Amino acid sequence: MKRVKLIVAYDGTNYSGWQIQPNAVTIESMLNLHLSELLGEPIRVIGASRTDAGVHALGNVAVFDTSARMPAEKISYAMNTRLPQDIRIQDSCEVAADFHPRFCKTIKTYEYRILNRRFPDPTRRLYSLFYYYPLDVENMRRALAYLVGEHDFKSLCTHKEEVENTVRTIYEADIQKDGDMISIRISGNGFLYNMVRIIVGTLLRVGSGYYPPEYMQELLAAKNRQAAGETAPPQGLTLLEIRYL
Amino acid sequence: MKRVKLIVAYDGTNYSGWQIQPNAVTIESMLNLHLSELLGEPIRVIGASRTDAGVHALGNVAVFDTSARMPAEKISYAMNTRLPQDIRIQDSCEVAADFHPRFCKTIKTYEYRILNRRFPDPTRRLYSLFYYYPLDVENMRRALAYLVGEHDFKSLCTHKEEVENTVRTIYEADIQKDGDMISIRISGNGFLYNMVRIIVGTLLRVGSGYYPPEYMQELLAAKNRQAAGETAPPQGLTLLEIRYL
Numbered sequence: 001m002k003r004v005k006l007i008v009a010y011d012g013t014n015y016s017g018w019q020i021q022p023n024a025v026t027i028e029s030m031l032n033l034h035l036s037e038l039l040g041e042p043i044r045v046i047g048a049s050r051t052d053a054g055v056h057a058l059g060n061v062a063v064f065d066t067s068a069r070m071p072a073e074k075i076s077y078a079m080n081t082r083l084p085q086d087i088r089i090q091d092s093c094e095v096a097a098d099f100h101p102r103f104c105k106t107i108k109t110y111e112y113r114i115l116n117r118r119f120p121d122p123t124r125r126l127y128s129l130f131y132y133y134p135l136d137v138e139n140m141r142r143a144l145a146y147l148v149g150e151h152d153f154k155s156l157c158t159h160k161e162e163v164e165n166t167v168r169t170i171y172e173a174d175i176q177k178d179g180d181m182i183s184i185r186i187s188g189n190g191f192l193y194n195m196v197r198i199i200v201g202t203l204l205r206v207g208s209g210y211y212p213p214e215y216m217q218e219l220l221a222a223k224n225r226q227a228a229g230e231t232a233p234p235q236g237l238t239l240l241e242i243r244y245l
Numbered sequence: 246m247k248r249v250k251l252i253v254a255y256d257g258t259n260y261s262g263w264q265i266q267p268n269a270v271t272i273e274s275m276l277n278l279h280l281s282e283l284l285g286e287p288i289r290v291i292g293a294s295r296t297d298a299g300v301h302a303l304g305n306v307a308v309f310d311t312s313a314r315m316p317a318e319k320i321s322y323a324m325n326t327r328l329p330q331d332i333r334i335q336d337s338c339e340v341a342a343d344f345h346p347r348f349c350k351t352i353k354t355y356e357y358r359i360l361n362r363r364f365p366d367p368t369r370r371l372y373s374l375f376y377y378y379p380l381d382v383e384n385m386r387r388a389l390a391y392l393v394g395e396h397d398f399k400s401l402c403t404h405k406e407e408v409e410n411t412v413r414t415i416y417e418a419d420i421q422k423d424g425d426m427i428s429i430r431i432s433g434n435g436f437l438y439n440m441v442r443i444i445v446g447t448l449l450r451v452g453s454g455y456y457p458p459e460y461m462q463e464l465l466a467a468k469n470r471q472a473a474g475e476t477a478p479p480q481g482l483t484l485l486e487i488r489y490l
Contacts, residue, residue, distance in 0.1 A: 009366060009367050010367050010368075011367040011368050056368050058366065058368065076364070080364065080365070085367065085370055086370070088365045088366070088367050090363075090364045118335075119254070119333055119334070119335045120330070120333045121254060121303065121333070122256040122301075122330065122332060123254070123255075123256050123303065123483065125256070125330055125331070126371075127368055
């Protein structure tokens with residue numbers, strides 16, 4: 001028996017997110033299906049990050065146990081001949097039997113992309129949010145800087161009954177503008193439900209002049225979801241990387 | 246009666262190219278359908294470039310005549326509320342009654358993107374060619390430089406009975422590598438059938454060491470399609486711009 005770690009990239013457009021649900025096609029269900037067929041035994045993966053419907057990933061992580069003889073390194077190639085084109089394993093390797101993708105310390109990095117121009121671009125619509133009104137990127141950068149460090153992000157997440165501790169640490173947060181594409185990258189030790197998308201929804205309000213950048217301090221102190229902006233739509237969000245410490 | 250020019254952007258993934266055909270959905274047929282509905286009279290557009298199935302465009306041009314009262318500038322916005330998300334008008338304006346999108350002198354610019362890495366990236370699969378083997382971009386650049394200027398491109402096109410003159414001028418040709426993405430941009434006064442895709446197919450052979458860069462001279466002189474590389478697949482190709490002189 002060995003434990004295998006997969007780095008999984010996917011275009012989330014056509015999936016109901018990561019997690020298995022009845023009557024829906026999810027990334028987890030596709031991995032279980034094709035791993036079970038490939039290895040000839042029932043496989044159940046454990047995912048590192050349960051991304052929402054429509055969210056993309058370049059480096060999500062899944063782990064499973066198998067008694068199959070296939071070398072771990074070959075599983076990526078074998079799986080890529082079976083999976084649909086919108087899911088591609090980027091790497092596979094053996095890990096320690098006690099490695100757990102969610103209970104280890106990690107740095108996760110997300111990117112959210114906003115296409116800020118006059119008309120939508122059909123060739124970028126699936127991987128960014130189209131936003132018509134001009135955005136003040138400098139003010140968005142100043143607002144974003146208030147989030148770096150350890151904070152209670154209760155104002156910036158969707159409430160979940162089972163989550164008691166809403167304190168998280170953001171290590172790095174950056175915003176870049178390249179032509180008409182604004183990219184926001186955020187790295188942290190963990191993210192609450194919808195946290196990146198609510199941060200982005202709030203930054204959109206800052207960028208369009210509705211909130212001043214300093215409002216972020218007030219918002220963190222408020223510990224009230226109603227004080228933040230909307231949840232930005234999923235297609236702009238990509239889980240870039242999960243780094244295990 | 247007025248003549249209106251549209252700048253048309255589209256994701257070609259789900260279309261059988263530009264030109265109307267029986268039993269297929271094309272960009273031209275979608276424009277005719279929605280313009281006719283919007284303006285309340287039968288509209289037939291004339292396109293500048295009849296892109297192939299799967300090829301994308303940011304700046305294709307279409308022209309049509311209408312007696313409708315709607316100001317030309319408003320047609321872009323009105324059409325974008327009707328068209329599917331993978332087609333978006335970027336601009337609409339009135340032009341002279343004798344303006345013809347194909348018979349005027351133009352500079353057309355195409356871009357072909359090659360994703361050169363170990364594993365495919367699902368979030369870029371629809372807008373680039375995935376190529377596993379490492380490519381020598383410097384040799385590709387040297388090969389590409391031989392094509393700039395006026396040449397007979399008979400070796401670098403798919404034969405069409407009705408095209409007698411295969412001499413075209415390439416004004417600029419450039420290749421850039423940004424991370425794992427190689428972008429080839431070519432501007433010229435006109436392009437023969439499959440010309441950019443056959444140029445790219447040939448550059449792939451140069452980049453992987455099968456042909457030396459100097460082979461391009463020999464190839465142009467041969468005037469023989471068999472001497473060139475394969476036609477690269479459509480999804481890597483985007484018509485960026487058509488500039489009217």
